[in-house]
Amino acid sequence: MGTPANIIVGSHVWVEDPTLAWIDGEVVSIKNNEVHVQTSNGKKVNTDRSKVFPKDMEAPPGGVDDMTRLSYLHEPGVLQNLATRYELNEIYTYTGSILIAVNPFQRLLHLYDTHMMEQYKGADFGELSPHVFAIADVAYREMINEGKNNSILVSGESGAGKTETTKMLMRYLAHLGGRSGVEGRTVEQQVLESNPVLEAFGNAKTVRNNNSSRFGKFVEIQFDKTGRISGAAIRTYLLERSRVCQINTPERNYHCFYFLCAAPPEDTQRYKLADARSFHYLNQSSCIEVEGINDAEEYLATRRAMDIVGINEEEQEAIFRVVAAVLHIGNINFAKGKEVDSSVIQDDNSRFHLNTASELLECDCNNLEKALITREIVTPEEIITRTLDPESALASRDALAKTIYSRLFDWIVEKINVSIGQDPNSKQLIGVLDIYGFESFKINSFEQLCINYTNEKLQQHFNQHVFKMEQEEYTREEINWSYIEFVDNQDVLDLIEKKGGLIALLDEACMFPRSTHETFAQKLYTTFKNNKRFVKPKLSRTDFTVVHYAGDVTYQADHFLDKNKDYVVAEHQDLLNASSCPFVASLFPSLPEESSKSSKFSSIGSRFKLQLQSLMETLSSTEPHYIRCVKPNNLLKPAIFENTNVIQQLRCGLSG
Numbered sequence: 001m002g003t004p005a006n007i008i009v010g011s012h013v014w015v016e017d018p019t020l021a022w023i024d025g026e027v028v029s030i031k032n033n034e035v036h037v038q039t040s041n042g043k044k045v046n047t048d049r050s051k052v053f054p055k056d057m058e059a060p061p062g063g064v065d066d067m068t069r070l071s072y073l074h075e076p077g078v079l080q081n082l083a084t085r086y087e088l089n090e091i092y093t094y095t096g097s098i099l100i101a102v103n104p105f106q107r108l109l110h111l112y113d114t115h116m117m118e119q120y121k122g123a124d125f126g127e128l129s130p131h132v133f134a135i136a137d138v139a140y141r142e143m144i145n146e147g148k149n150n151s152i153l154v155s156g157e158s159g160a161g162k163t164e165t166t167k168m169l170m171r172y173l174a175h176l177g178g179r180s181g182v183e184g185r186t187v188e189q190q191v192l193e194s195n196p197v198l199e200a201f202g203n204a205k206t207v208r209n210n211n212s213s214r215f216g217k218f219v220e221i222q223f224d225k226t227g228r229i230s231g232a233a234i235r236t237y238l239l240e241r242s243r244v245c246q247i248n249t250p251e252r253n254y255h256c257f258y259f260l261c262a263a264p265p266e267d268t269q270r271y272k273l274a275d276a277r278s279f280h281y282l283n284q285s286s287c288i289e290v291e292g293i294n295d296a297e298e299y300l301a302t303r304r305a306m307d308i309v310g311i312n313e314e315e316q317e318a319i320f321r322v323v324a325a326v327l328h329i330g331n332i333n334f335a336k337g338k339e340v341d342s343s344v345i346q347d348d349n350s351r352f353h354l355n356t357a358s359e360l361l362e363c364d365c366n367n368l369e370k371a372l373i374t375r376e377i378v379t380p381e382e383i384i385t386r387t388l389d390p391e392s393a394l395a396s397r398d399a400l401a402k403t404i405y406s407r408l409f410d411w412i413v414e415k416i417n418v419s420i421g422q423d424p425n426s427k428q429l430i431g432v433l434d435i436y437g438f439e440s441f442k443i444n445s446f447e448q449l450c451i452n453y454t455n456e457k458l459q460q461h462f463n464q465h466v467f468k469m470e471q472e473e474y475t476r477e478e479i480n481w482s483y484i485e486f487v488d489n490q491d492v493l494d495l496i497e498k499k500g501g502l503i504a505l506l507d508e509a510c511m512f513p514r515s516t517h518e519t520f521a522q523k524l525y526t527t528f529k530n531n532k533r534f535v536k537p538k539l540s541r542t543d544f545t546v547v548h549y550a551g552d553v554t555y556q557a558d559h560f561l562d563k564n565k566d567y568v569v570a571e572h573q574d575l576l577n578a579s580s581c582p583f584v585a586s587l588f589p590s591l592p593e594e595s596s597k598s599s600k601f602s603s604i605g606s607r608f609k610l611q612l613q614s615l616m617e618t619l620s621s622t623e624p625h626y627i628r629c630v631k632p633n634n635l636l637k638p639a640i641f642e643n644t645n646v647i648q649q650l651r652c653g654l655s656g
């Protein structure tokens with residue numbers, strides 16, 4: 001990344017620093033390749049010449065709004081520029097045509113008002129300060145003038161500001177492509193109001209973000225010949241199901257549960273709800289309230305947004321009935337039954353919740369009980385009913401809650417899509433992708449693998465795009481571009497998605513009744529023994545490391561098999577399919593004879609792979625624009641810019 005420069009005694013330079021990442025200083029002496037630097041915080045550093053970077057002493061005090069205008073385009077220079085700008089509340093900076101957005105963690109209202117939108121309308125790119133509106137404007141102009149589909153890819157880690165950025169983009173596009181003076185349920189209003197609805201059911205407070213989207217999202221906004229919004233489609237990816245049943249302090253479950261518990265009394269009484277603290281699915285965490293979120297108000301706001309996106313009163317009623325039922329299901333506990341490995345409903349309290357859940361779901365109470373504590377095993381000769389011990393009954397209960405909730409979420413997305421409607425005549429669209437960034441935690445599971453797989457795909461897409469652009473430029477300038485090396489991550493993608501790759505081996509393990517996470521891990525170790533992108537950590541028997549483009553991530557195989565299995569327990573399916581509530585029954589439509597009989601295996605991993613393939617096809621047919629969101633600190637507070645944190649993100653990000 002460094003630009004070769006003449007470093008001599010007296011030069012102002014940057015050197016590495018363990019806490020600040022980079023610190024500036026002055027070269028006091030040079031011996032062979034060793035440079036002695038007196039840093040501005042009073043330290044003396046001796047380091048290799050290759051690790052010393054020149055500092056631009058003529059850089060404007062407020063930084064530059066496009067990094068390509070920096071005299072030295074190296075890491076400390078980029079970082080310094082972003083930090084300087086951030087201090088002045090200049091949160092946006094370009095790197096060529098890519099927009100970097102540093103989360104301000106405070107409302108900068110003047111940045112997004114109508115006056116600002118008007119300014120960016122039709123302005124030449126680069127003429128005004130960097131802004132999300134400028135990116136949306138370019139996408140819109142390209143679509144109108146050149147008849148091309150465009151997409152805007154918003155990336156960054158959790159809490160970096162992707163969803164907020166996406167909302168600004170959509171507001172700007174609605175401003176450009178909306179009808180003035182029309183109130184109510186216009187297409188653009190519906191597109192905008194779909195956000196609060198999706199957030200109520202798909203967002204939660206996490207350690208990293210008080211309003212974290214627990215799903216990926218691609219919104220396609222369609223336009224008619226005159227450039228007006230004429231339809232939209234929302235595709236969502238991989239909702240985090242485990243959150244419904246399991247949370248830890250200081251996180252919360254999905255917002256809608258708390259909104260509903262804080263609803264007006266006539267609503268809570270109808271659903272026999274009590275304080276949020278009385279529900280197991282919520283009280284596993286001590287965090288019930290979130291600063292800045294008023295659950296009671298949000299309940300009403302969600303209902304209003306649902307009105308606008310076309311979810312009618314009756315459907316809203318059914319949706320919240322199902323949400324309440326999930327809470328009641330979580331309070332059903334089991335005790336050991338008389339026979340070995342059997343269980344019974346624990347006590348009156350559990351029975352109350354069992355009855356209430358069955359009332360709300362309008363299904364037979366005895367059948368619900370049976371579905372929780374027994375399992376039918378179909379053999380060629382007969383059907384055997386097996387009882388479940390309390391531990392398995394709890395697992396069955398949680399599986400039911402997760403299935404109901406994820407079906408509900410899918411229903412809501414589908415309903416919004418039908419209600420907004422697609423414009424069959426539209427030839428032009430702008431897609432906005434808001435999807436989880438690269439993740440590497442202490443413990444990484446199946447979800448992280450899917451997320452990082454997505455990021456590998458997006459990185460490849462980015463590489464190909466940049467490569468194509470460079471190729472065009474070099475051809476224009478008549479440089480022989482065939483010598484330019486193309487950074488390629490195809491080998492990681494092969495490891496994950498190819499025939500015989502990670503996803504395929506996981507599916508295979510899920511189909512084998514006797515597989516365990518140990519046998520799965522062993523299989524990976526032998527298959528990928530010589531794969532450069534795969535490492536077996538020493539001493540581990542079930543962990544495996546993937547060498548991703550953004551760094552090594554070690555995954556724990558423990559829950560991979562369970563998390564990949566995509567089947568609904570037959571008893572649960574039958575129970576809810578038979579509900580007298582048409583809404584609930586529609587969440588569990590009868591399976592076609594064929595698929596229920598055939599043992600065709602479906603897995604979350606393979607389904608996700610197909611979804612990603614289709615997303616990549618869509619993206620490839622569009623002209624892409626990139627916005628890279630950066631989270632300046634983990635305290636979620638304004639005016640704090642932590643160098644090491646930001647560098648990490650720049651390194652994992654779309655740096656090419």
Ligand SMILES: Nc1ncnc2c1ncn2[C@@H]1O[C@H](COP(=O)(O)OP(=O)(O)OP(=O)(O)O)[C@@H](O)[C@H]1O
Nearest residue numbers: 105106107158159160161162163164209211212213
């Ligand atoms: N442009 C902005 N102006 C003001 N506040 C912002 C802005 N961008 C982000 N924030 C603040 O940061 C928080 C986190 O942002 P956001 O929810 O968009 O992150 P995200 O990248 O979508 O995270 P996740 O992946 O967890 O969903 C927001 O709730 C908001 O408080």
